[in-house]
Amino acid sequence: MTTLSGVTHRKVQVRSNFERFAFLFMRLSGVTLLVLAVGHVLIQHVLNDVHNLTLEVVAATWNSWGWKVYDMLLLIFAFSHGMNGLRNVLEDYIHNAKTVKIVNIVLAVFVVVTIIWAGIAIASFDAAPFINN
C-alpha cells in the first residue's frame, strides 16, 4: 500500500491588480504604523506630560531631522492608510462605476496634495525662533 506524507506546497501564477496592491499596502503600512503611531503616543502622551506639550517642545523635537523624518513617515503612512480605508468603505456603497472613479480620483488628489503640503510644512519648519536658549 502506498502512503503519502507531508504537505505539498505549490507555486501559482497570480494575476495582480490594484486591489491586491492596496491589500499589501494596508498590511505593510499597518505594521509600520504599529511602530510609528505607538511610538508617537508613547513619546507624546506617556513619557511626556501632554499638559507640557507646548510650541517650544514641538520646536525642540523638529529641530532634529530624525524626528522630522519620523513625523513625515507617520503622516504618509497614517494618512494614506486611513484614506484607503475610506475608499474601501465608499466603494462598498457607491455602485456606479463612473462615480467610483471620480471619488477615487478626488481621494487620491486629496492624499497627494495633503502629504506634499504637510510634508513641506514639516520639512521647512525653522525651530530656532521658538527655542529658548
Added chain:
Amino acid sequence: MQAQLRIRRYNPEKDTSGYWGEYTLNNINPNDSVLDLLHRVKWEIDGTLALRRSCAHGVCGSDAFRINGTNMLACKTLVSRLGAGETVKIQVEPILGLRVIKDLIVDMEPFMNHYKSVLPYFINDEAAPENGRERLQSQEDRARFDDTTKCILCAACTTSCPSFWANERYIGPAAIVNAHRFIFDSRDQAPEKRLAVVGDTFGVWRCRTNFNCTNACPREIEITKAIAEVKKVLATGEI
C-alpha cells in the same frame, strides 16, 4: 410553555411591502426547533406561510433564516437556545441581501451564480490511476481543506456579511469557502482559474474581516480564516 412568533410576511400578489405576522403557539417544548414552530404556524394557523425546508436535520441547508436578528438554520435552532421561562419571543425573517420572493423564501440565484463562478468542482485532466483506485493524497494535504468541505450552501454566511448587503456583486464568503476547498486540494489542477475569480475586485478584497460569517455558519466552518488563507495565496503566489 408558549411561543410568541413574529414572522416577516410578504405576498407579492397582494402586498406592496412586507409586514410582521404575529402568532402565538401553546404547549411548545424547549426541545422543539424553530422549524417545528414554523410548521405548526403553517399547518395549524395559516397555510399560506411560505418557507423552504427539506431534510430538517441541518444537512440540506434549505432553512437558513434570520432568527432573533442572527442567521441560523431553523431546524438546528432549538427554542431553549432562544429563551427560557413561560413565554419565549421568537422573530423570524428572510436572510438579508437577497430579493424576497414570498414570506421567508428568497431568490438564491445571485448566491448560486457567485458559487458557480469559482468552478466548485474537481478539475484534473490527467488520466485516473490505472489501478482504478483514487488519486492519493497525504493526510496532511487532506487536512488543509477539510474544514471547507463542510459547506452546505445554506447562504447563512454570505447573507450575514455587510459587504454583501452593501454590494451584491461581492462573491461572498460561501463562494470563497468553496474556492478554498479546491484551491487547497493538492490533486486539483485549476487553482489559478479560481484565484483569478476570487482575486478580482469583487472577490476576497471586499472582505472586511468582521467575522459575521464565521459566527453565522451552522457547520462551524472557520470562514474568516479560510478567506485569510486565500488572501495569503493571492499575496504570496504560494499554496
